[in-house]
Amino acid sequence: MYVAVKxxxxxxxxxxxxxxxxxxxxxxxxxxxxxxxxxxxxxAVDRVMTEGSLYDPELAALAIKQxxxxxxxxxxxxxxxxxxxxxxxAACPLDTARMALKRRVSATFKDLPGGQVxxxxxxxxxxxxxxxxxxxxxxxxxxxxxxxxxxGTLPRVTDLLAGEDLIETAQSAEDEERHVADITRxxxxxxxxxxxxxxxxxxxxxxxxxxxxxxxxxxFGNSHPFAAEIRGGQVDVSLVPEELGFEIxxxxxxVTECQMVNQFLGGEETPPQFTRGYGLAFGQSERKAMAMxxxxxxxxxxxLGEESDAPANDAEFVLYHCDNVQATGFTEHLKLPHYVxxxxxxxxxxxxxxxxxxxxxxxxxxxxxAAE
Amino acid sequence: MNTxxxxxxxxxxxxxxxxxxxxxxxxxxAIPGYQVPFGSREMPMPYGWGTGGVQVTAALIGPxxxxxxxDQGADDTTNAVSIRKFFAAVAEVATTTATxxxxxxxxxxRIPETPLREGQILVLQVPIxxxxxxxxxxxxxxxxxxxxxxxxAMHVSLYEDLARHGRxxxxxxxxxxxxxxxxxRPSPIPKFDNPKLDRSxxxxxxxxxxxxxxxxxxxxxxxxxxxxxxxPFEVETxxxxxRLCGAEDSYLDEVIVDDAGGRMFVCSDTDYCNRRQxxxxxxNPEMLGGKA
Numbered sequence: 001m002y003v004a005v006k007x008x009x010x011x012x013x014x015x016x017x018x019x020x021x022x023x024x025x026x027x028x029x030x031x032x033x034x035x036x037x038x039x040x041x042x043x044a045v046d047r048v049m050t051e052g053s054l055y056d057p058e059l060a061a062l063a064i065k066q067x068x069x070x071x072x073x074x075x076x077x078x079x080x081x082x083x084x085x086x087x088x089x090a091a092c093p094l095d096t097a098r099m100a101l102k103r104r105v106s107a108t109f110k111d112l113p114g115g116q117v118x119x120x121x122x123x124x125x126x127x128x129x130x131x132x133x134x135x136x137x138x139x140x141x142x143x144x145x146x147x148x149x150x151x152g153t154l155p156r157v158t159d160l161l162a163g164e165d166l167i168e169t170a171q172s173a174e175d176e177e178r179h180v181a182d183i184t185r186x187x188x189x190x191x192x193x194x195x196x197x198x199x200x201x202x203x204x205x206x207x208x209x210x211x212x213x214x215x216x217x218x219x220f221g222n223s224h225p226f227a228a229e230i231r232g233g234q235v236d237v238s239l240v241p242e243e244l245g246f247e248i249x250x251x252x253x254x255v256t257e258c259q260m261v262n263q264f265l266g267g268e269e270t271p272p273q274f275t276r277g278y279g280l281a282f283g284q285s286e287r288k289a290m291a292m293x294x295x296x297x298x299x300x301x302x303x304l305g306e307e308s309d310a311p312a313n314d315a316e317f318v319l320y321h322c323d324n325v326q327a328t329g330f331t332e333h334l335k336l337p338h339y340v341x342x343x344x345x346x347x348x349x350x351x352x353x354x355x356x357x358x359x360x361x362x363x364x365x366x367x368x369x370a371a372e
Numbered sequence: 373m374n375t376x377x378x379x380x381x382x383x384x385x386x387x388x389x390x391x392x393x394x395x396x397x398x399x400x401x402a403i404p405g406y407q408v409p410f411g412s413r414e415m416p417m418p419y420g421w422g423t424g425g426v427q428v429t430a431a432l433i434g435p436x437x438x439x440x441x442x443d444q445g446a447d448d449t450t451n452a453v454s455i456r457k458f459f460a461a462v463a464e465v466a467t468t469t470a471t472x473x474x475x476x477x478x479x480x481x482r483i484p485e486t487p488l489r490e491g492q493i494l495v496l497q498v499p500i501x502x503x504x505x506x507x508x509x510x511x512x513x514x515x516x517x518x519x520x521x522x523x524x525a526m527h528v529s530l531y532e533d534l535a536r537h538g539r540x541x542x543x544x545x546x547x548x549x550x551x552x553x554x555x556x557r558p559s560p561i562p563k564f565d566n567p568k569l570d571r572s573x574x575x576x577x578x579x580x581x582x583x584x585x586x587x588x589x590x591x592x593x594x595x596x597x598x599x600x601x602x603x604p605f606e607v608e609t610x611x612x613x614x615r616l617c618g619a620e621d622s623y624l625d626e627v628i629v630d631d632a633g634g635r636m637f638v639c640s641d642t643d644y645c646n647r648r649q650x651x652x653x654x655x656n657p658e659m660l661g662g663k664a
Contacts, residue, residue: 008450009457076418083414084380187409187584190512316510326582329419330499336421336451339625340444340481340640344543344562346626347608352537 023068037061046254046283047071051324052078053184053203054085055253055282072205076325083184090180091239092247094280096257097153100234102284106157107227108261114154119232120284157229158259158276167261167274192315197299198292202280204322206288212312212322213294221298221310225260225277232256232284256281258289262297267305275304383430383463389413393431393586397577400588405550406518407501412584422455423581425478425497432493432577433459433476438466440474445482445623445640452480469643481544483565485622485644488574490591496559498580501587503547503557523555526598534603543608549596556587556595564607564623569595612637617648 024031038045038061048060052075060078067073103119106112118124161167183199192200201209216223238249258279266272277297279289299315301308311317321327381387389411396410415423433439439459443452447469455478456467468474471486478495488494504514507525517523526547533541546563550556558569559578569576569589576589589595599605613620615636622644624637639645 008448008453012450012453076414079414080416084384084386086386184411184413186411189409316512320511325414326419329421329423330582331420332418333420333499336480337444337449338481338560340562340623341544341560343624343626343640344564344608347610348541348543352539352541355538 023066032065034058034061034065037064043284044069044071044074046281046285047206047288048074048078049282050285050288051075051203051205052082054078054082072324072328076328079325087185089239089241091237091250094235094237094255096231096235096255097156097159098235099154099231099255099257100252101154101231102233102254103256104154104229104231104233105227106229108157108229112157112160121286156231156259158261161228161261161274165273168264168270168276170276188319190316190319192319194296194300197315197319198278198280198296200319200322201292201295204292205324205327206285206291208322208324208327209291209295210287212298212318213291216294216298216310216312221301221312222307223262223294223298225262225294225297227290228259228261230256230258230286230289232286254283256283256285256289258286258293260290260293260297264304275300380462383433383459384416385413385427385430390431393427396586397428397431397588400577400586401575401590403554404589404593405554405556405587407580407585407587409584410586412581415581417454417458419582420499421451422478422480422497424579424583424586425480425495425581426455426458426579427581428495428577428579428586429459429476429478430463432495433463433465435464437463437475438468438473439463440468440471440477440643441479442477442482442484442641442643443480444625445484446642448642470647471643481560481562482623482640483561483568485619485639485641487568488572490573492574494572494574494576496561496576496578498557498559498578498583498585501557501578501580501583501585503555518554521553523549526555530598531600534600540599540603547598549598550589551594552596556589558595562608562623563597563605566595566597566605567607569593571595610637614639614645614648617645617652617654619645619648 035058038057041061041064042057044064045057045060048063048071049055049057052060052063054060056078059081060074063074063077064071066077101114101117101119103121104114104117106116158167158170162169181193181196181199183196183203188196188200215221217225232255234252234254236249236252238247240247256279260277260279261274262277264270264273264275275297277293277295277300279291279293279296281288281292295312295318298310298312299318301313308314383390385393392411396408400406400408412424412427415426417423417426429439439456440447441452441456441459443449446452447456459465460467471477471484472489474492476493476495477484477488478497480497483494502511502514504517504523504526507529508514508517517525530540530542533539542563544562545557545560546566548556548558548566548569558566571592571594572589573591575591578587578589580586597605608623610624612624614622614624616638619639622639622641625640626635626637628635639648
C-alpha cells in the first residue's frame with residue numbers, strides 16, 4: 001500500500017545501472033571509441049560543439065558516446081561542463097578572409113578570385129544507400145589533391161560587394177569599442193542587440209532554425225536571399241593578453257561561415273543596397289550556418305523598416321524558443337510528479353461537476369440555456 | 373558521486389557566479405515580489421527540473437547548513453532524492469527530512485505543513501515566474517505592465533471565472549499581491565499553501581533557472597491572494613482525513629489503491645505525516661531518517 005512514490009533512491013540507482021548496460025550494448029561487440037566518433041561521426045561532433053558552444057572535439061565525442069547518440073542530450077552534457085570553465089579572455093574577431101579553405105561556394109558569381117571549391121560535401125551525391133559501407137572493407141582510395149593555394153587572404157564575396165558600396169557596412173566595423181554582450185553570463189534582455197541575437201542563434205537548435213529559415217522562404221516573412229558565400233575551413237584564433245598588449249595566436253578552429261545578401265530598396269536616409277544575414281558554426285555545419293543567416297536577416301526586418309509580422313521576424317519568439325537545452329528540459333519536466341497540483345485540479349473539477357449536475361437535476365440548467 | 377564532484381568548486385558553482393546570484397537575491401529581497409533577472413547557468417540537471425532553486429541554494433549553502441529537499445511535499449520523490457544527493461556530494465552538507473531542523477528547505481510545489489521559523493530559508497523552484505504570462509505572452513509587455521502596476525487583466529480573468537463557473541477556478545499557482553505592489557506567482561504550490569506565504573517569519577526565495585529570474589519574500593512580508601469582496605479567497609478542503617496519521621489540517625494526496633475506483637487520502641507532507649504517526653506510537657518503517 002502507498003508504494004507508488006516510495007523507494008526513489010534505489011530506483012534511481014537501478015535505472016542508471018540499466019542505462020549503463022544498454023549504452024555498452026552487447027559486450028561481445030567492440031566498444032565504440034571516442035576517437036572513432038571524432039573521426040567517423042564528425043558532423044555529429046560538429047553539431048554538438050556548435051550548440052554546446054564549446055570547441056572541443058574529444059569532449060563532444062565523449063558526450064555523444066555517453067548520451068547514446070542522443071545529440072540534444074550530448075549538447076546538454078557539454079553545456080553543463082562548459083559553464084564551469086573559467087573565462088580568462090575574449091578572443092579577437094576571427095578573420096575568416098584568412099581562412100585555410102576546405103570549401104568555398106558562391107551562388108551569386110559564376111567565378112571569382114580564388115574560384116569555387118566544392119570540398120567534402122554531400123551535395124551532388126545521389127542519395128542511394130551504399131550497401132558496401134555495411135560490409136567492413138578497406139579504406140577508400142585517397143581523394144585527389146590540388147596544389148594548396150598560397151596561404152593568405154582570399155576576400156569574401158561581401159568584401160567585393162563592399163568595394164562598390166553595394167552592401168551595408170558590417171556593424172562591428174563601425175564601433176569596435178562597444179562592449180559585446182555574453183549570453184552565457186547575462187540574462188537575455190529585450191530588445192536584444194544583434195550581438196545577443198547572433199549568440200543565441202549560434203547555439204540555437206539546428207532543427208528549429210531550419211524550420212524558421214524555411215518558413216521565410218515560403219512566404220512567412222518577406223525574404224529574397226542569395227547565398228553570397230559559404231566558406232569553411234581552419235581559421236586562427238588569437239587574443240591580446242593584457243600583460244602583452246599585442247595579438248598572439250592561441251590555436252585554430254574549423255568553422256563554417258555563411259553570408260546571405262538580401263536586396264534592400266533603401267529608406268529615407270539610406271541608399272538602395274544589399275543587406276546581410278550572417279551565420280557561423282563550428283566545424284562543417286553548413287545547414288546550421290545557412291539557416292542561422294536567414295533567421296538573422298529575418299530578425300532585422302523591423303530595424304530596416306520592412307514588414308515584420310512573420311514568426312521568424314519576432315525576436316522574442318525566436319530567441320526565447322531556439323535553445324534546445326532549455327526547450328527539452330521544460331518539455332520533459334512534465335514527466336516529473338505533479339500530483340499536488342493535479343489533486344488541486346481534481347477537487348476543483350469534482351466540485352464544478354457536482355454543481356453542474358445539481359443544477360441539471362433541479363432543471364435550472366435548462367432555464368439557463370433557454371435564457372442564453 | 374564524491375569522485376565525480378572532485379574538480380568542481382564547493383557547491384558546484386564558481387565563486388563569481390555565486391556572488392552574481394547573491395547580488396540578485398539581495399536585490400530581490402530589497403524589492404519584494406519583483407522579478408530580478410540573473411545570469412542563470414547551465415546546471416547538471418535539466419531546465420525545468422529545479423535549476424533555479426538549485427542555483428539559489430548553491431549560492432547560499434555553507435558547510436554548517438542543514439538541507440531538506442522536498443518535491444510534492446515528500447522527501448523521497450525521485451527528483452527530491454536526486455537534488456539532495458547532489459548537494460550532499462558537492463557541498464558536503466548535512467541533510468534532513470525534519471522541517472524544523474533544516475536551515476534551508478528547497479521545495480517544488482509545496483510549503484511544509486510544519487510552520488517555518490525565523491532564520492530558515494525556503495527556496496522554491498519556479499517554472500514560469502511571470503504571473504501575467506497566460507494573459508500576455510510577451511516579456512517586453514509584461515515588464516511594462518509590472519512597472520505601471522497594470523494588473524487589471526488579472527482581475528478580469530478571475531472575474532471571468534466567477535461569471536462562467538460561479539467560483540475562481542484557479543487551483544495552484546494562484547496569484548498574490550506582495551506588499552500591495554507587485555503581482556507575484558507563488559510557483560505552482562496549491563492555493564492551500566498561499567496563506568503560509570503571508571507574513572512568514574522565514575525568508576522565501578524563488579528561483580527560475582530557465583527564465584533567468586529570482587524573486588523573494590523577505591520575512592514578515594504581507595502577501596495577499598487575489599479575491600473579490602463578495603468572493604473571498606478560499607483554499608481546498610477535503611471530506612476525508614489522512615488515512616495514515618488522521619490529520620485533518622494538511623494537504624492530502626489521493627492514492628488509487630485498486631482498479632475498482634478504490635482510493636485513499638494521505639498527507640502530501642511526508643515529514644509531517646511520519647512524525648504525527650510516531651507521536652501516535654504507530655510503527656513507521658517508511659520514515660527516512662538518521663541522515664543528518
